Amino acid sequence: MLLLAAMWGLSIPVTKLGLLTMPPLTLTALRFAIAVPLLMLLIVGRQTLPRRAIPRVAALGVLGIGVGQVAQTFGVAGTSASVGTIISATIPVFIVVFAALRLKQPVSGRQQLGLLAAFGGIALVASGSGNETSAVSATSVASVVLMLLSALAIAFYYVWSVELTNEYGTATVAAWSTLFGFLALLPWAGWEMWHVPLQITGQAIVAAVYLGLVVTVAGLFLWLNILRTVPAGIAAGVQYLQPVVGVAASSAMFGDQMGALFAVGVVLVLGGLALTMTSPSKVG
Template identity: 55%
Template structure:
């Protein structure tokens, strides 16, 4: 669990490094150009799916990768790594809201309290971010909006992927929707390259490799292994460790200034995450 929290917690700061010389849509495409062949190889014996699964898999790839991951790249580019990390931690909170809408799961008063606390925390994080910081630590309103769009898209992806995986199997659904996402991102990356130069530095290449192999492929496999050996509610505690690791690393690497208001916002988001995750066992 600590290994997974570290792997996933480092994803936003490492993405920040990669985006220093590669624009967002191209960066996302390169990440999945690494992840997709590896995941397809690992899932090679389970790639057959029913024709009924194809529309859902296509929609899943567009939702999770084309929308969720591209929006995240734009958000990280326009936010400090600390702000982006805490906003990405709201994914489970949006999962509660979407599960209530999509799966008709009831939201308890404690969960409602958590949702309210989390959104107040987001407001404090946004207000408390240092607009006068350097380029690598600067947060813009559009950056916050992109991160929230990403959080909603990825939360929807998780809810939808659970439905499809229960019917058709996790490995084939994951492998094919990643491929769909890559195919849909590639034309966007090509269009982006017309006006945006790309410089493949050692840092950018390392970031792409880490995100493709460790976060996207190894992280998913480790997460599935955790769900087999420990109760889902225990495995889910990784969600609390990720932002702590990500914010700590971001402060060291980029000099993000974490004021009292930012700290209060982080606390509210984490409290909200704890309350909102209460009683989510049925989703696992």
């Protein structure tokens, strides 16, 4: 669990590192070009995906990658790595909202308080980073909105995938939805590579390999194994450690400054996360 928290917690800072020399769509496409073949290998001999499920799984992949991951990469390009990390940490909070709307799971008073705390924390985190002067650490309102859009899309991806994984298996749905999302992304990445100056550096390649191999493939494999051996409530502790790792890494890698407003915002987001995830109502 500690290893997984470190692997996933470094996702946003490593994305920021890759974006220093590679445009967003190209980096995202390269990430999934690495991940897709490995994910497909993981499901060899497992449950197959029937034809009737293809439209829904394809739409799931477009949502998760074409909207969620692309919006996240563009958002990270315009925020500090610390701000991006904290906003992405709200994904479990949004999962509670969508689980209530789609799966009809009740939202307790504790969860409602957690939602309010998390939203207030996001506002403080964004405003607490507005005076940064470094190009690497600068944060724009539009990029914060993109990060929120990413968190919403990825949260809905997880909730929607519950219905599909119950029928066809988690690894099967994850692999095929990733493939469909990657195929939908390719034309846009090709357009970007044709129109945007592209500099392929070792730094960008390492970032793409880390995101594809470590975050996407190894992270999924570890997570599935953790869920088989550890109670879900304990496994959820990974969600609390990720932003801590990410903010620490962002400070070390990019010199992100964490002022008073940012610190208060982080506490509110993590507190909101704790309140929403310790309530009996969970996705599953």
